[in-house]
Every structure is written in structure tokens, then in C-alpha cells.
Amino acid sequence: MLDRASLTRLPANIHLPRFDTARLRPGILHLGCGNFHRAHQVVATQAAIAAEGEDGLRWGIASATMRRPELSHQLARQDNLYSLLTREPHGTVVSVMGAIAEALFAGDERADLPSRLADPETRIVTLTVTASGYYLTADGRLNADAGDIRADLRRGTPRTALGILAAGLGRVRAQGGAPPVILSCDNVAHNGGTLAQAVMDFASMGGDERLAGWIAENVRFPDTMVDRIVPATTPQDIEDARHALGGVEDAIPVPAEPWFQWVIGEFDGPRPRWEAHGAQFTNDVATFERAKLQMLNGAHMLLAYIGALAGLPTIAEAATDPALGRIAARFMREEQNAGVAFAPDDITRYADALMERFRNPAIVHQAERIGRNGSAKMAARVLAPMRANIEAGRPTTGATLLIAGWIRWFALHEQDALDLAVADPHAGTLRRICAEARHDHRAQAEAFLAMEDVFGSPLPHHERQVAAIAGMLRRLTDESVPDVLRDIVR
Template identity: 45%
Template structure:
């Protein structure tokens, strides 16, 4: 740190930034958030900050780290305050967020967290714990053999997992006659509310089948869709933000201007009036989830692989390449008709916003980072749209080019790209298939089989395999620009 005074309640008035427009001492905590990290602090906590400023002072956040004390250690001396730096091509705007009050570290005092969750004042429990923390087995159900699950079942008073804390607190509330809180998952899982409900009830059944049946009847698990790019904070960011703020901030966060939160409107004990602050409250999140997967994530995957092949290290650099921009426009044209037409979506406005986001040079979103785990991501992001297009008699040339570019980029590692530049769970079989550059159609067919794409594509497998192989041939013999030109016809 620089030796400047640190950010806190006492120094807040000196902060050269937009400051919380409410009396923090009047705020009470109605939300417990599990998994406090940069995304939560740049997303849900900001929406809650706006609700508090509008007078809904019963919805402050108790923020919980499930593993590391690092966030607590950084923010507790700052009374939970931190700076949000919103970045775009015009510069950086600073805002101090005040919605987080108490900060807990679960492993240090599990009983304290159980008590906070069981407190009648807690009405919503939000989660951003990442997919790994849900401890799913290969089939998608709860891994009851996991050591931490076994521990929680044997030691309900000192849980280690999300499941143990949620079920332990819900059991305590039920025993005390307190209605259950709403469990609001904000992780990037398809149908995240339904998924978390299934896992929590599986844990509850392993603990007590009567309890599980009661929770199944009374606990709401709304699904959500969240979106905002939040890069990791660097020491350079800390120094720059401190100089602008006039105060030291141990852990600011930075983000793009765009943010989106779509929430299924189903809560047991009320909720903030989030709809007044840009949150889309809906009966069904799934159409919005599909739009994000097929238009944002699908374009991200396609431009990342083509960007890697064309030497573009970031999203903004790749999107700034005229050929790759034409590819993205073509992919959107092919994917948009696969979205439901009667769900109230506005895909043209959405891709207009995406174009602005992809062009933002202030956020260095690395193509190599997006390229990771393609075998797991492409089915939802690209192949579902490609199958729908072929079944409807529409073109899928740009969608299949995205898949061919993934295969070509995998093959390029250790050649034109550094070895290990990005990774995939299927790296070993992919490397074996692609060694020696087998004929394109044979390579694509083998990759599709190894990745389980055949089951996703069903009767469209053969035509989509052939299209993908055509693109792969051009990527091998010419370059990304030539493949994009050929896809455009």
C-alpha cells in the first residue's frame, strides 16, 4: 500500500468517488451471501446497494467466504466498503459500494454461520460458489462419497459444504418454527435453481428423509441468469484506483459497464424491489439463459478459437479484426432463429449490446482463457444452435466454423500456439486423435465421438460433421480469414 489513509466508514467522506447514498448504520442484514468474491461484489452487491439507497434498508448483506479468509481480511478493516471501477474506452468511473456489512469465514466458526443463516432476519441466501463447490458426481447428482459430504453428514454442527450449511440452517429454522429462507443461486449453471434444489434435497435425504420431504415442500430455489465481465484485480489496479480515490482500498473490483440479472420471481419471505434497478424478474429464466449461451457464449467461443489461430490475444483485439467481426455477425444470424420467438426476448438489442462489450479495450479478456474446456462448453453454446438450424433447413456454416476452429486450435498447441496455451478435460484423447493430422472428416468424426457430440447432434450429426470437416480443411491449408470468407459464401 501507499501509506494513504485506508477506506472505511470514518474516511468515506474523503473518497473521490460516488459514495453510498444512505446511512449504513441503519441497514440490517436480510441476505447472507455464500462465496463472496469479485463477481458478487461487482454484480449482486451493486444491485443491493441501489435498493438500500432507495430506502429498502432491511436487505443488507452478510458476506461469507467458504474457504479463504483473504476477502474478510481485506474488507473487514474497511467496514465492508470497497471500490467498484467501471471501465470502458472513455476511462474509469469509481463508486464505493456499501451493501456488505459483516464478513464471516465459514471454517473459522461454522456455528456462527449456521446461526446467521438460521436467524429469522435472514430471508434470502445467495450463492456464487463456482460449479466445483456443488460436488456433483459424473452423472450430475450429489457425490455422496465425497469426503466433505461424508464429514457433513457425520458432523452436522460443523459443516464444510454449501449443502451442509444450507440444510443445517433450514433444519434449525424448521425446528424453531421459522419459515425457510429462499436459496438464490447466482452461479453459471444451466437451470441453476433446479440444479441446486436437487443437490440440496439429495443431501437432506441422506441426513433425514422426513426433513428432505419437508424442505421439498417449503423451500424456494428460483433460477437466475447473471452476466458481467469482472476481470481479476491486479496490484496495478489497486495502485491506480487508490491514486484516483485518494484512499487505499485493499481489494477493489473492476468491471465492464454492462450488467444483467434475470431472476425467477419466486420467494418465500419477500425480496428487494430489484425490478426498479434493472433486474429482470420473470416467470421462466430459461429463454434468457438460452440467449446468453447461444449469442454471448457461443460468439465468445468462436471468436476465441479463431482469434487464437489469427494471433489475437484478447476479445477486443479479435472482435476488432474485420474478418472475425464478420464471422461473429454470421454466427448471430444463424443462432438467433433458434431462440424461442414468444418469450419476450429482444435478440437484436442484445447482440447490439454484445458488440459494444466485445469492443471494450479497457477489459483485457484473454482469448486463451475463454478457450478452456471447449468440449464441455460447445454443446450448449454452439452445437444446439447448429442442430436447430439444420433441422429447420437453415444454414449453419458459421456455427460449424466455430467447432472446426476449436479442433484446429487444439491441434495447434505445441505448434503455432504454445503447448498448454489452453486446456480441455479431453486433452489426452484429443491429442491422440489429432496427432499426425488425419484426414479432416475422419478427425472431426473421431473428435465428435470422443467428446460425446454425436448424442447432442442426433440425426444432424452427418451433415454437421461434413460441414465442420470442410472448414477444418481450409483452416489447415490456408488460414482463419480464408475459412471465414468461405463460410460467408
């Protein structure tokens, strides 16, 4: 099994931590210890620790799983070590990651995450809890009716990230201490400011307006933009890790693409030297964020929803398809670039780089996984540029196709005819809409777009958009999807 004792037995071509992992001290608390965190923030922090030498040992990560205790237990069994499989198009580079000092489970009261946040040694808190973990309405405010939020407000030990942050910051305030810097690393528009508002909303809902005001005045929530494609771990990844490690077993390897990007809003105070792994600090995160949310994440959604309907279950297969690949590239360059303050040549280069990444055959990114929680992603990734394009009189063919494809997923799911699991915070409502209007595409489109907590206020020329989406939905239902795609690119 991969652990500290096994490091000396690993093959010479394995990249190892350049510091004693047993001497790490937690200076970072992380909420959401999934694959993305372990292929992104951990990687940059490991490079930062190595670059700082002895001083870097203060930046160990106390990483908490939010829903899966099994992962924290397995990390503990492996001395918090695991292998990163960087999937190049023509080979795999294997590195052992060792920047996690402690693995925790948020549901374990002994972990006491609010107290860890309030520990003076904790200088930074990072989060990767996905967009749904923020419990936001379409206007970016905390959804007071969310069951998990209501439960957190009732119970003594919070389980949501927002509840943990509010409770921990409350203890910092009570102690008269200096709060940590809190960095959202999720694909949420203006993620720092949005998270700050959600935490203040949570505090207010709990009856502590003074805490909300203190947070506003004292706690820094810089915006960030993160980017790396990190698929779910498969049995093949586990086998590949065992082979690369010379027979040493790693139950929790993480595959990832070579690309890495982390753009962070400038802030004062101590922090790891994340620049050692290419992180950028800037006062203009918004430009990078908008390009990523719209061009990358929006195109990802298009490839996932339409690719699955066309019988293309992975992003690489969908992006390589002659028709769908052209539609996705055009979608990025002609629709999803709305409001992105890049020069035209930079837009083209970025779109080309994205398509190259999407087509990487070594990255098995399932459409089912990318398609999760679409209702939490739709407003920022698709509707914002769509509104801008409608107002400017520009075509919205790709957005119309994407939304129609998303509705079709739920229509098929409602009929038990979709060979994919559908995970969405509004899944029950969306299935019910499709059941009540099973043969009426316009009624389905109208009911979906009427959900203002998903789509926001009505689109410009709303009836025209409903008709266009209903028409595309009808085609995706009645015609061969590959034929529809080929017709679109003619």
C-alpha cells in the same frame, strides 16, 4: 487504505454509499464472493438499501469466498469496502461499494455457513459459484462421482455450495423454521430448478430422502438471469483506483462494463428493492435466459476460443477483428437465436448491442478467462441451439467452428504449444484424447463428441457433424487461422 475512516477524504466525484455501512445487518447470505458478485448483486443491493432507508439496513450481505481466503481477509481489512470501476468507452466512473456486511471463507469452520443459512434473519441466499460449482452431468443432475461432492458427503463441514445449502436447509427443517429464498445467479440453464434438483440429489446421496422431499415442497428456487461483463482485476485497475481515490489504496477494486441486467422470477416474501438498480421481476425468465446463454455466452465462447487461436487475446480485439467480428454477429443472429422468443427486430437489436459491448476497448476481458470450464458450458450454450438448427436444416457453421476451436485448444495444450492456461473439469481426459489421436482430427472430433456428460446424446446426423468438425479442426491446424476466418466470411 480504503476503509470507513477514509471515506471523508475521498474526492467529491466518487460515488459513496448513502447509508451507514457500520449499521448493516446480514439478511442475505452469498456463496461465491468473486468479482462478478461484487459488480452485480452487491451493486443492486446497495441501491436497494439506499432506496429503503432505515429499513434497508437489514439487507446487508454476508459474502463467502469459496476457494480464496485472501479476498475475505482483504475485505475485512477494508471494512468490506472496495471500489467499482465502471469502464465507459471514454472514461471511468468510480463508486465505493459498501453493501457487504461481513466477508467469510467457506473453508473456515468458524464461518459455519449452514448455521448462517438457518438463521431466521437470513431471508435470501444468492450464489455465483460458476457452472462448474454445480457438478452437473449433461442431463442436469448432480454428478455423484465428482471428487468434491464425495468429499462433502464424507466430511462434517461442507465446502461445496450444494453441501452448504443441503446442510443449512437441514437445520432449518430441524428447527421448524421458514427457509430462505435461494437465488442462483450463475449461467446455468434454468438455474433455479437446476440448483433445486442438485441440492435434492445431494441430500438423497447423503441418505436423507426426507430432507430432499421437504426441500421440494418448501424451498423456493426462482430462476434468474444475470448479465454484466466483469473482467478480472489487473494491476492497472489497482493503480487507476488509487489515482481516482486521491491516493487512497484499494487492493481489491472491481472493473465492470456499464451494462447491468438482472431478471428474477417472481416470488413472495421480503426482499430488497432491487428494482432501484434496474432489476426486473417476471414470470418469464426463460426467454431472457435463453437469449443470454446462447447469444451472449455462446458468442463469448466463439470469440474466446477462435480469437486466441488467431492471436487476439481479448474479447474486444476478437470482436473488433473484421472477419471474426462478422462471424460472431452472424453466429448470434442466424444460429444462436434458435428458440429465442424475441421478434426478429429485437434479435437484431440485441445482437448489435452485444457486439457493441464486446468491442468496448475499456473492458479487458481475456480469452483465457472466458475459455475456462468449456465442458461445463457447452451443452446449454452451444449444443442446444446446434441441435435445433440441424433438425430444422439450418446451417451450423459457427457452432462447428467453435467446437473445432475448443478441441484445438486442448490439442495445443497437450503439445505444450498454447500460451494460455486451460482450466476445465475434464482437462485430463481431453488432453489424453488429443495425445492418443494427435494426428487424427476425425478421431479427436469423434472422441470429444462421444463424451455424453459434456455433449449429451449424439447429434442429429452425427457422422456428418463429426466430419464437419474434423474438417474445420484440420483447417485450424494446417492453415493460418486468420486466413480461415476470412474465407468463412466471403
